[in-house]
Amino acid sequence: MQSVRMTEELWQHLLSLREDSIDPVALPEDVDVSCLSLYRPLALRERPFALAQVGQSLDGRIATPAGDAQNVSGSDGIAHLHRCRALVDAVIVGVGTVVADNPSLSVRAVRGRSPVRVVVDCNGRMPERAKMLHDGGTPVLVMQADDASRRYDAHEVIRLPRQADGGLLPNDILTALAERDLATVLVEGGARTISRFVDAQLIDHLHVSVSPIIIGSGPAGIRLAPIERLSEARRPEVQIYNIGTDIVFDCNLRAEARQQTALPKREDILMANTA
Ligand SMILES: NC(=O)c1ccc[n+]([C@@H]2O[C@H](COP(=O)([O-])OP(=O)(O)OC[C@H]3O[C@@H](n4cnc5c(N)ncnc54)[C@H](OP(=O)(O)O)[C@@H]3O)[C@@H](O)[C@H]2O)c1
Incomplete structure (x- = not known):
């Protein structure tokens, strides 16, 4: 497990990479840069990401059953989330x-610019009073189905x-953004x-940021199609970072997808062996 001790120096370096600076902020040789691997793929912007x-929480919940998700993450988890926001488009x-949650999705816990905000609102049911529609912040793009035609004044509907x-299709969403x-x-x-x-x-990459609280019940962060056997469970390459109040599991899903396509499926091997 690596420790993330973000300093002003490291953060300035990452922001200068993110701004495509030809002359990124240099780091002294004695600086511990081990935490940079967590953010560099975002900051470098070498390809779509x-x-x-x-x-x-420790028990895998992202909110209470009533939907309260404020402060699931500790202060360092929130700073980590805001760093990620500051590095993406x-x-x-x-x-x-x-x-x-009525979120603003802006960058506040760290220095940096706020990203464009995208709401997937297939049926046009975002409340008119949603904060981000009126806060004068970065543009809001609303993704709607072609047969839903609600307008949001001053904001683009795609x-x-x-x-x-x-x-x-999530791919249509990413293509429209690209x-x-x-x-x-x-x-x-x-x-x-x-x-x-x-x-x-x-x-x-999927960052699972675990905060040392137990909520006990409530929704889970990811819900995929049920599997029967643990052998079918996804096992991505994971780097683990101690960010202070929380632990971040940085899961490389791209490498896992490559492995899945490169290797024959486990069931195919078992069937071939018993044939
Ligand atoms: N702790 C955390 O990290 C965290 C972060 C964010 C949110 N939360 C919590 O998560 C809960 C909300 O999660 P959720 O799963 O209920 O809702 P959600 O994922 O925020 O929104 C789901 C809705 O978005 C629309 N949608 C999303 N992707 C779509 C697609 N590809 N095609 C069409 N429609 C799409 C659909 O709207 P329609 O139903 O209109 O079709 C869908 O029902 C809240 O309690 C919030 O506080 C926690």
């Missing part, structure tokens, strides 16, 4: 999160084809939105 982040949430399951030069994204929640992106194999 999708990060998903879940802030959860756009942050994506589902409309369920807007209804439950209409995408509705699929047979009633939803939008067309607007928004190539690095943070999928911040909630569970249904993250799960759709994970299911579609579009997430490069």
Whole structure:
């Protein structure tokens, strides 16, 4: 497990990488840079990158059953989330999160610029009073199905084809963002939105930030199709970071997807062996 002790020096270095500076802020040789691996893929912007982040309790909950998700993460978990926001082009949430939390999705806990805000609101049910629609912050893009046609004054609505399951293809969402030069994204929640992106194999890294509290009941951060055997469970490459109040599991889902396509499926091997 590596320790993340973010200093002003390290953060300035990351921000200068993020700004495509040809002359990034140099780091003295004696600085411990081990924590940089957590943020460099976002800051370097070498290719499109999708990060998903879940802030959860020790027992895997992201909110109470009543939907209270404020302060699931400790102060360092929140700073980590805001660092991720500051390094991406756009942050994506589902409309369920807007209804439950009324978030602003801005960068406040650290220095840095706020990302464009994207709400996946297939049926146009975002409340008119949602804070982000009126706070004068960064642009809000609303992803709606092509047969839903609600307007949000002063904000862009992007209409995408509705699929047979009633939803939008996560790939269509990322393509629409890439067309607007928004190539690095943070999928911040909630569970249904993250799960759709994970299911579609579009997430490069998943940060699971675990805070030492026990909520006892309430929704989980990710909900995928049920499996019968643990041998079918996903086992991504994971780097673990102690960020202070919370522990971050940085899961490389892209490497896992590559392994899955490169290796024959376990069931195929078992069937071939017993044939
Ligand atoms: N601790 C954390 O890290 C964290 C972070 C964020 C949120 N939360 C919590 O998570 C809860 C909300 O999560 P949630 O799973 O209920 O809701 P959600 O993921 O925020 O929103 C789900 C809704 O968004 C729309 N949506 C998302 N992806 C879509 C797609 N690909 N196609 C079509 N529609 C799509 C759908 O709206 P329609 O139903 O209109 O079709 C869907 O029902 C809240 O309690 C919030 O506090 C926790």
